[in-house]
Amino acid sequence: MTPNASRTAGVVEQPASPRVADQLAWASAVLADADVPSPRTDAQWLLAHVAGVDRGRLLVLDDLDADAMVEFARLVAVRRARYPLQHLVGTAAFRTVELQVGNGVFIPRPETELLAEWALSAVPSADCVIADFCSGSGALAISLATELPRARLIAVEESLSALMWLKRNIEAQPDAVASRITVVHADVTRSADIAKWIAPASCDMIVANPPYVPEDTEVDPEVDIDPAEAVFAGDDGMSVITPMIPVLAQVCRPGGLVGVEHDDATGDLVAGQLVEDGLFAGVLGHRDLAGRPRFVTATRVEG
Numbered sequence: 001m002t003p004n005a006s007r008t009a010g011v012v013e014q015p016a017s018p019r020v021a022d023q024l025a026w027a028s029a030v031l032a033d034a035d036v037p038s039p040r041t042d043a044q045w046l047l048a049h050v051a052g053v054d055r056g057r058l059l060v061l062d063d064l065d066a067d068a069m070v071e072f073a074r075l076v077a078v079r080r081a082r083y084p085l086q087h088l089v090g091t092a093a094f095r096t097v098e099l100q101v102g103n104g105v106f107i108p109r110p111e112t113e114l115l116a117e118w119a120l121s122a123v124p125s126a127d128c129v130i131a132d133f134c135s136g137s138g139a140l141a142i143s144l145a146t147e148l149p150r151a152r153l154i155a156v157e158e159s160l161s162a163l164m165w166l167k168r169n170i171e172a173q174p175d176a177v178a179s180r181i182t183v184v185h186a187d188v189t190r191s192a193d194i195a196k197w198i199a200p201a202s203c204d205m206i207v208a209n210p211p212y213v214p215e216d217t218e219v220d221p222e223v224d225i226d227p228a229e230a231v232f233a234g235d236d237g238m239s240v241i242t243p244m245i246p247v248l249a250q251v252c253r254p255g256g257l258v259g260v261e262h263d264d265a266t267g268d269l270v271a272g273q274l275v276e277d278g279l280f281a282g283v284l285g286h287r288d289l290a291g292r293p294r295f296v297t298a299t300r301v302e303g
C-alpha cells in the first residue's frame with residue numbers, strides 16, 4: 001500500500017490540460033521543489049506507468065485520459081513526499097533485468113551494477129559457480145545468471161520478506177535463467193549455517209552487497225523505506241562484513257575471487273580485514289564514477 005495523497009500535489013495545482021507535455025512539466029516542477037534528485041526522469045517514469053506504456057513511448061503519447069490524470073496526480077504527490085519511485089511503479093531496473101520490488105526488500109542501486117560489471121569481467125570460466133551473499137531482490141544473482149548463460153548461481157539471503165521477493169523475481173525469469181539459480185535461506189556471517197548449503201571451497205566467485213551503512217548516518221527519506229536490516233550495520237558499518245569475511249574464505253576455492261561492496265568510509269577497513277584474514281591476496285579497492293571507494297576485490301589463496 002502506498003500512502004494516500006490528494007489530487008493536488010501542493011506547490012502548483014495540476015493543470016487541467018491532459019497534454020502529456022503539460023503534465024510532465026507540472027510534475028517535474030513539483031518534484032524538483034521537493035528536492036527529488038531526478039525530477040524529470042521520475043515524472044516520466046510515473047507518467048509512463050499510469051499510461052501503461054514504456055518510458056520511451058511517451059514522445060508519441062498526446063493526452064492522458066481522466067482516470068490516468070487522477071492517478072498521476074496521486075503518484076506525484078506520494079513521490080513528492082519522497083516515497084521511492086520504484087515502490088510506486090513496482091519495479092527496479094538493474095543492468096539488463098527488471099526486478100519486482102516493494103515493502104520488505106532493498107531497492108537495488110545503480111552503484112551495485114559496478115560490482116556486477118567487475119564480476120562479468122573477472123569471471124574465471126563460463127561454467128563457474130558464483131554465490132551472491134545478501135541477495136535481496138536477487139539483483140546480482142539474476143543479472144549474472146542472465147549475462148553468463150552457463151554459470152550457476154547461489155543466492156543467499158537471511159530475511160524472510162526479502163526471500164519472498166527473491167523467489168518471485170527468479171520465477172519471473174525465463175526457465176533457462178531461473179533453473180541455474182539456487183536460493184539459500186541462511187545467515188552469511190555463520191559458517192556452520194552456510195556449510196549446510198554450500199560446500200567448502202565450492203565457489204569460483206562470491207559477490208556481496210551486504211548492509212554496510214553506519215547506524216548514525218543520515219540517509220535520504222527514500223532509504224527509510226528500505227528494511228533497516230538491509231541498510232545499517234552497527235556503529236562502523238562493519239557488523240556484517242567483518243564476520244562474513246571468514247565465510248567468504250570458507251566457500252571460495254583457492255584461486256577464486258570475492259567482491260564486497262562497502263560504505264564510502266570503510267574501503268580501507270574492508271581491505272585491511274581481508275588481508276588480515278590471511279587467506280586472500282591481490283586485495284584491491286575499486287571506486288565509482290564519482291571517485292568514491294565502492295567495493296573491494298581479492299583472490300582466495302591456498303591455505
Ligand SMILES: C[S@@+](CC[C@H](N)C(=O)[O-])C[C@H]1O[C@@H](n2cnc3c(N)ncnc32)[C@H](O)[C@@H]1O
Binds near residue numbers: 107109157159
Ligand atoms: C544492501 S541489501 C543488498 C541486496 C541486493 N544484493 C542488492 O544489491 O540489491 C543487503 C541484503 O542483505 C540481507 N542480509 C542482511 N544481513 C544478512 C545476513 N547476515 N545474512 C544474509 N543476508 C543478510 C538483507 O536482508 C538485504 O536483503
